[in-house]
Amino acid sequence: MDTASAPPLAAPLDIAFDYTRSLGPVLGRFMTGLRDRRVLGARTADGRVHVPPLEYDPATHTPITELVPVSPTGTVTSWTWTDRPLDGQPLDRPFGWALIRLDGADTALLHAVDAGARESMRTGMRVRVRWAAERSGDIRDIACFEPDSGPPHSPDGTTSGAPGTNGAPAAGADPATSVDPVIGIVTPIRLSYTHTASAEESRYLHALSEGRLLGQRCPACRKVYVPPRVCPADGVPTEEEVPVRDHGTVTTFCVVNVPFAGQRLEPPYVVAQVLLDGADIPIPHLIIGQAGDVRMGMRVAAVWRDRATWTTTPENIAHFRPTGEPDAPYESYQEHL
Amino acid sequence: MNPAVAVIGFAQAPCRPSAGTTSGVETLVPLFHQALSAAHLDRREVDFWCSGSSDYLAGRAFSFVNAIDAIGAYPPICESHVEMDAAWAFYEAYVKILAGEAETALVYGFGKSSAGLLRRVLALQLDPYVTAPLWPDSVSVAALQARLAIDAGVVTEQAMAEVAARSRADATTNPYAQVSGQPTVDELVATPYLADPLRAHDCAPVSDGAAALVLAAGERARRHREQPAWISGVAHRVDPQGLGERDLTTVPSATAAAEAVALPADLDVAELHAPFTHQELLLRTALGLGDRVRINPSGGALCGNPMFSAGLARIGAAAEQVMTGQARRAAGHATSGPALQQNLICVLEARS
Amino acid sequence: MRRAAVLGTGQTQHQTRRTDVSMAGLCREAIDRALADAGVDWPQIDAVVLGKAPDLFEGVMMPELFLADALGAAGRPLLRVHTAGSVGGATGVVATSLVRAGVHQRVLAVAFEKQSESNAMWALSIQPPFTAPIGAGAGGYFAPHVRAYIRRSNAPEHVGAMVAVKDRRNGALNPNAHLRQPEITLESVQASPMLWDPIRYDETCPSSDGACAIVIGDQAAAEASERPVAWIRATAMRTEPTYFAGKDHVNPRAGAEAAQALWQAAGITDPLAEVDVAEIYVPFSWFEPMWLENLGFAEAGHGWKLTESGETRIGGRLPVNPSGGVLCSNPIGASGMLRFAEAAKQVMGRAGEHQVAGAKTALGHAYGGGSQFFSMWVVSETPDS
């Protein structure tokens, strides 16, 4: 392959974590209410009721303490339509997003409306909460809203008409005094990216797929960088290609004995800074050999994986091993610590 | 007591649907050279560097750290970073010069908006307890604002299309623009909705890009640039986020910022950072811009919206108007957050 | 240049998981305490500057946006600073510049991290494509540099443990500290597990939820204060790249140059003699002697001697981290601001049980990234030297 003209390499980068959020007193009572099929609003000093609740009064800056029930029915104040729902959104079929002012509230909540078709959505339409079958104390306990033709509900949840399938809130204690209050929520966040490498890095990776280590020299400071990159000291791209040996010297190292989140290797293992022969900057890598025998100045060599598995990745080098040569003198690598 | 401060150089990368590395380093290197050569300044003469970017755009923590490699930051430099559009990095640098802590500064913003699904990533700017878990995307959130403005009679779909048509026509002479053309308003309003009432032309494209801008104090600015764009005022404000809490048809933070800089009525040009057509209309009202003011001769963010540098690029485009003598007085505006939550305005002028 | 002063500081009760508060509640705990300490009410605050480390830690993109109202920033200017681990300090520096530039009279600087929302080690271990899977964790990044320091300075092995004992005992004097271990001994530290050889468990910082807030005022505001203020004599920030050929990871030039600039701006010629107390960012015990050298309190290779001879204890020539420091509380984004605030508390005489007697001049220091971002300030009980 003509690696010089090959396009820069790109690959997926997926990140995922279930975030654990603690709620504090106001949001905790709000979420506890949702679990119990009640919507609570926060009342500010001016008497206004905010849904979703505010934690602090915008005018007085004091913590809000008064939560009051509002109705599960309300009025759409604005809306839009989604033909192709995205990952994580409340519905997996076309739906409307709406700002909804619940009866008894003075502000609007953003949520989804399961209206079937765009033509069913309009400003001023009446909607009601559709509760999730299983609720944990989370905004998604409101599965979505649905069009409502019944009469307005009063904030205590009673209705003058026949109850719908989701009916009135479950009877029960005020969430403020609930014996099992919700104090936290779990929010999964999963995102997919495409990570794009630079042209220099791509050439380095292509060389790796052929079992070669490629360095480049900075035209300003003349230092050889592995992998090639914009020289961080001079702010100019490295240019002249310099082959680098897969032998080098351990400048310094650390023995990792501790497990941690995101770790990909099983402790204990040794991560060392390896100054490859011909390079002016060390690379971090694993040293596997005589356990407990790794030293500053130790001479090491790359252990490549089976040639058949080589691709455009640094993982082609499994680790480094001690060569048994005499240690490099301290002076030869002290500038690289 | 404070020194006068001016913009003396600006450069931007072309806005493209997908360009450059995730780190931004390779894009920034030539950009710094262009901005510094426009300012007749050597990088070693820059007293303060300040950047704006976002880890969530790149999908990894500390993404801005790598970008510092593009500077050549050894010997060490004075440097800072905001997790905001670089327009706010511009503000930080401006303050540093005002305080007498620096005489020159280079400000830059960068981001690869195309690395993830941008409109979904931006859902993470919303309240993490009651809103973000529903993943409302940024286009839908803007659509809710647009409908409120239409229902309130503040904007019309026709007026929104007029903004798009004018922007695209202006962008035909802007080599950095991603979108341009000569559509008629009738053609535009005949297209289908993307997120009712927004059509594709109402929404900024997803753009990769970067921008860099050079600032200098008083005498230093005069020495390096024949016609510096002098900053007569910069201010910024933020509104509460709650989408159902505030009146989304007004932009109090933009109005307050305009009042703080005493935004002059006799502006020649205003470069507004409005990623959606209705937002330009809301901003014109909020800022009190009359019909005489030429809006977005660059085509604006609707024709290229590189996240975290598009706001800085508006200031840069306004400054270019002054530095090239096309305008005596120009304003650059930047926004951040959902539905125009946070706004910055900068007034630039020629001085003899 | 105009003068600026710390009018008051506030901080949370730091702990592993603050399950009792939201992010807004965490910030407000620190903010409300800072306003009370400063004797300042909301209408007097002109602007808010918020500092925080990576957004992936909380899973919120630019959290200052949703927090704007709760932070009291609505209708005001709001800036969000992110300079990696040094951000708490950088936030204080940016707020100081806003006052020194004459833009504002009183600025509220806030920094927080709610590490328990996720796991910092996870967020930092996200491996981009095309890199080798050889993550060593936060301690694994710094441990090789500690090893290099020990090799270079010939420091005796117990110095790291001595720092841990001192800081954890100091933390026991600080009611806000996350770790408070009055019973800790050299032997117990040395018996703790070796996590990232040569760094032991007891020599590492905890993972904390916490926040810090500082009210910074101009000269008029400072003079109007009924309580003592901490005058900001000088600030400094310096940056260098993470890696480059010839980088000195043990004694980074950016830190040394920031310190030189700081001492010069403050009119300090002999830091060891003229500074009464230092709050230095020490996330792993060995960084105390390393930073003592980098900051110019000791010659290169000799910092450990100050530690070993007990001079960095409360009562020594230069008490370092009387609050217990990062080794006792580490809400990452706030950790730097805590150093700045603790320095101010010392010269305001408001450090309680961990007060250094007669402290008139103090250093607050923070660093971040790969020992590449440095921010620091010097505060004094009087405006001039």
Ligand SMILES: [Zn+2]
């Ligand atoms: Zn170089």
